[in-house]
Amino acid sequence: MSAFIENIRDAQNKTNKYVHKQGYSSFYTTQRYSWSDHREDKVYLKIVADFEETLKVAIGAVAMYRLAIDPLPVILMDEDMIMRSGDFVTEPYSEEFVDKYIGLKNIELYKQTDIYQEFKESIMSHEKQNEAVFDIIHWQIIDRSKFEDITKQMHLLSYMDRLAVVIMMASTKIPQVYIEGCFHYTSDVKATHSDTVIGASYYEDFFANKGNNNFNVPFKDGSYISRIKINGEFSYIESNGPFDNMEIGVLNHIAKTFEDAYIAQEKQLKSWLEEQKK
Structure with missing residues (x-):
């Protein structure tokens, strides 16, 4: 999943530039501009766009870190497997969430990992519930x-x-x-x-x-x-x-x-x- 990891690194580099290279005023620029009369300023709009993109990548990263523990949020997206599962506290990710924050291609790659395949094999060995x-x-x-x-x-x-x-x-x-x-x-x-x-x-x-x-x-x-x-x-x-x-x-x-x-x-x-x- 090298492309997914590389995307996280790119977002980190952009964030580091705002936080560490442009200094204190840059870090609080969004807060300052949100109460000003310059909301259409191109610099402000660029900062907002970068912030939203970074937040999106961060959510995706946390979602994927969750999957490093166990694949249940993705396992339970499959109707055939959820009908064979127990009453887990975990809730499945939605298709919209995966598409927006992780990427459908990345999830397909994740499904090829050992942790997913072994869990899938275990779930599929159970009788399907009516x-x-x-x-x-x-x-x-x-x-x-x-x-x-x-x-x-x-x-x-x-x-x-x-x-x-x-x-x-x-x-x-x-x-x-x-x-x-x-x-x-x-x-x-x-x-x-x-x-x-x-x-x-x-x-x-x-x-x-x-x-x-x-x-x-x-x-x-x-x-x-x-x-x-x-x-x-x-x-x-x-x-x-x-x-x-x-x-x-x-x-x-x-x-x-x-x-x-x-x-x-x-x-x-x-x-x-x-x-x-x-």
Whole structure:
């Protein structure tokens, strides 16, 4: 990528001339002229043009330095690869951003590097997610009408994702769920209010004076809040109406099933670790 690096060096040389060779007054010329009556002055316009070009090169340089760490911002620009990826914090670069600050030709050269090719190979080895599962993994949105598609790729979902899906399917009254108070999932059912509170402490305080009442506690704007406990952690379930006894029974069954599965896995892991010590 010699042409890209050379362009950065040219911009550095121009900037060094302004800052180091032309002195203090040149460094502050733009600020001085911006408040004068000489905004159409050719010297001023040249300084502004050089500044904008240097800024553009600097943004491109930082963007490329980011890619030296990992290629995710470019990897995730590819729809086929983003549909195979996990829920990364990284966001993809846009086509417009790449074109303006890095250059499409430079990105194509970058895609030939080992770091990009190795990451691409890793991502492409993963199963491609269908739309319903992608929405859960990346946006924590669960659409009950797509439950059949979700079941086909349930193995791609995390523990939190699976628990949220099962809880949502327990009742169409549920618009959103907070797994362990922190992991927020929404559904195809609209909540009665627009507030979103994430944090176990909020719900712990809310239930502090509710005694042993874990279901159908009045919440916000006509909604209700309930909770189930799995391995010492509560998950909080909003509903647009009170749960009936059957729905409460289903939710309690979910809690027991997940806790039993967790305990079984813990025993299995402990047994395996003991075997490794021998």
